[in-house]
Amino acid sequence: MSGLPQIYTAHVFVRLKPGVNDPQGATVADGLRDLGFDGIRDVRVGKIVDVELVAPDAATARDRLQSMCEQLLTNPVIEEYELELIEPQPLKLSDTAW
């Protein structure tokens, strides 16, 4: 049984799949080398999507986040993701924005 709704914060780390080439990463690597940084072997650029959501419990929050990732936040053709769910803060009565 679930208690009062709580605010969950999640970090979704989205990265290009290993084999997919990364033009942005390559450009950043070149930029770093131009600035004189030695020893740069590889740079890859990904995305973080930080989501704050209200859910009755952690399992529901995680389920919803997983669906979000699959439906919108990532493109499985080229991307993979990790989901990190943070311990909730209790919802205060003043938090009515949702």
Next chain:
Amino acid sequence: MSGLPQIYTAHVFVRLKPGVNDPQGATVADGLRDLGFDGIRDVRVGKIVDVELVAPDAATARDRLQSMCEQLLTNPVIEEYELELIEPQPLKLSDTAW
């Protein structure tokens, strides 16, 4: 004294400073709501820069990464970052890309 150079992997997590407007995040939040997801309070989008570099030791690697962040990877006017340095793998003789 530093030993043989090693390969360090670092994750740089770059986010807009709190309070800086994130239109992309706001649009993604609306997109998720349109898809029927309830309870979305906030979405913010940041970026990950994964850097693989060769350095003589962890302290040097961290120093260089910090300069990279300040000089190129982030814009301190609107962004903040966290740097995560991963334990190195020893450099193999076949690794000559650098």
Next chain:
Amino acid sequence: MTAPTDRAVPDDATLREVALTRDEYHLAFDLLDRAPNAVELGIIGGMWSEHCGYKHSRPLLRRFPGTGPRVLIGPGQENAGAVDIGDGLAIVMKVESHNHPSAVEPFQGAATGVGGILRDIFTMGARPIAILDSLRFGSLDDARSRFLANGVVGGIAWYGNCVGVPTVGGEIQVAPCYAGNPLVNAMCAGLIRHEDLTSAAASGPGNPLILVGTDTGRDGIHGATFASVEDPEASHRGVVQVGNPFMEKLLLEACLEALTTGGVAGLQDLGATGLTSATIEAAERGGCGVTIDVARVSRRADRMTPYEVMLSESQERMLVVAHAGREDEVRAVFTKWGLHSDVIGHVADGHDVRVTEGSVNVAQLPVSMLVDAPTYEFPVERPAYLDDVQRLNVDELPEPVDLSGTLLTMLASPNIASRRGVYRQYDHMVGTHTIGPPGGDAAVMRIKGTDRAVALCTDGNARHCYLDPFHGGAMAVAEAARNVSCTGATPLAITNCLNFGSPEDPAVYYQLARAIDGMTAACEALGTPVVSGNVSLYNESSDQAIWPTPVVGMLGLLERADASCGIGFGAEGEIVGLLGDATPALDGSEYLAVVHGQVAGAPTIDLDAELAVQALVRDLIEARLLVSAHDCSDGGLAVAVAESAFAGGIGVDLELDSRQERDDVALFGEAPSRIAISATAAHWAAVEDRAAAAGVAVHKLGRVGGDRLRIGPIDVALDEAHRAWDQGLNTALAGRQPSG
């Protein structure tokens, strides 16, 4: 003013925060006959800031000619000027600066600058059809300047491309004086039917005020006052705003659609000082008062104070004045476009702006006092530096032995090299109006549904203004008009942005006053009134003020779009000539700066000669006698014909004017009022006849053909020269040494 001593005056820090002087505080006190509270102080400071109040420039701006038969809306009346282009259509146009924000965060600073100028255009009900960007940076040898330049270009591209308004022209110039204070001026032109022109007036007491677009956050509070104090980098990092071109696109479409409902009485964008100037200026135009309840403004941040809500510069917001009773209909359009709207107040009887938070009064001020900022006029005294810099002894300059090599150096220099690397980052075709793309003298935009086209360009040579503010100001207008004329279009009107240092410095004040006089003289001579503009002062960093940099945005009209002329040579055998016989000189030339490292001399212009040469080139184009026409400006004749050769992909073989003693002066010397043309051999006699009839000199220089550039002593392969020119700016922006 002698200040009463018994009055409690806020401390210096507070006054600095709201950018008011002690005297201005006393003036405000006297006008109110009481002490303004904190919110009122913020409102007064914002409205009296240089940015909104034009404290130092308003008296000078009155010198501009602002009327003419084609002027529908002149300067100072609305958010932008409007010019009749026939067929019941008008072009709405304005240029605006975003210099200070761009110095701090170039990408977002430039992006939000584009956003701001677009809103000034669609506030008038016009659909934006073209953006131009006029940019100045420090030397690209410096990494910081490269960072700024690349960021600014990226930001303009991002915003304009996303909104879907083509960026079709502009300028990039580099000079060391801009190192700490780059200039980012954006111009926009919009198209509208006369009867659809919309005023930004809040009239009709009882009419609701609706705020639409982005929720209000703490963005850019003090942005306007920030643009009025020196050295922005020093302290104001918190004011950076992030643009949202997607929101802007929705706002643009929704506003234009809302206007078609007939339920909108007025439309005003939110720019500097946000709600404060938007509501107050609208009230002034409507001759009414306004009442605003800040509690009804949707926020993005918690616990914002009334002060913050009134002064927030959150981007992508508009104020809609609806006809009472029709607000639901108007709001439905915004809802359709996915935009949030709030009724935040109403037009009121009387002449006060009243701000409440719920039922609590937080500010009440007379509109008249706010829109009438105190103005300052100083004596105009010629600064001593002019005598030093105007001295130029050409005989002391060694003439280069290898003038072919000099041409390659000139072509690769960042002020002359091709801008293709920049404008290919801009969507310059969206809208399918662009029939004269970037790369020519002026952009040419067809007007669908008519035979007409308009030509647009921006110009302003700050080195000339620095050496002689009057002539430099005049030359900026003349060059812009010449560029437009070279497409065949008749110059109609200008908009302008005056980028100067601190007006409190007498030398800068002189530059400002004299540049305005020079621009005025040229506008009068050429018949191109000033319909709008913007003033950006305090452009200085710790070490120096910028050169005086007036930027002129010119509008020209082509009655027949299909008669427009380009800069490229056409085919083998064409005759190349030079219209106009102004004597080229090294004063203030690019050659003098690049090759001899000097900024010196006294450039001048003869406005009668200018008028005649422009009239002639338009006449020749209209008679379809020319294959190409290209303004001779930076780099002189040699660079102009090289560019025509590149554009045509064909070489040229020319002789130099034998009247010049020095080849370098004949090749690279600059003078206004000269245009390089080409015409088929069959047409050449007619060209000469018309020139003679017009009393304008035309010199036949040689012929188009081959794969080399042969210009007097110069002889280089076309493709080698093309490479130098094509790669020069890219190489500089990338921070690489030119190869070879």
Next chain:
Amino acid sequence: MRAAVIVFPGSNCDTDTHHALSHVMGVPTDLVWHATPSLDGYDLVVLPGGFSYGDYLRTGAMAAQARVMRAVREAADRGVPVLGICNGFQILLEAGLLPGAMLPNACVEFRCEWVHVRVETRRTPFTEATDVGRVLRMPIAHGEGNYVADHETLDALHDNDQVVWRYSDAAGRRTAGANPNGSVGDIAGICNARGNVVGLMPHPERCSETALGGTDGRLLWESVLARVAA
């Protein structure tokens, strides 16, 4: 014959495409709102270029979820010709109506310029009136046209003759300099297995009139009009 040009929030080539179809080609054309549930009665559906949803998150990602996309899918299933131009192509990829994905251009900059593409197949409604090997000159304007797909997908595209245009030089040769964005196999446009759903990065609506500097875009329109009329 009736054409639909879909309007997503942030589409900005919608009116240009409408202009090309209706005013230049004389085809009755409607601008159709993204929330429209049905495309019944249309013989041609065009997803125009632009920045739907600001290109936020990923180009085309949010537009792919729009209500009208179900109708686009149904129209595609009925065999109606569907053309995605630039952002429209990206939307078709995100919606899974075409295989593969887009990455930022290899140069990591937006590119607006004229390019050449070579027609690779006549099996689509938009190319059947041209010849294989014919080189078209058209403008591009995009930041993400770097097409990628895994090996199986690429093999399948090849085996089923689904590559419609490749970047080339003016003579039709695939040179390194001719590819403006780094797309795999110089791919500029592809179609679905059936051949009626087509996506391409260049903008035919920007080269359908002489005044705009080229008319090769008309070949696509003429081709599909002939097909629909037949």
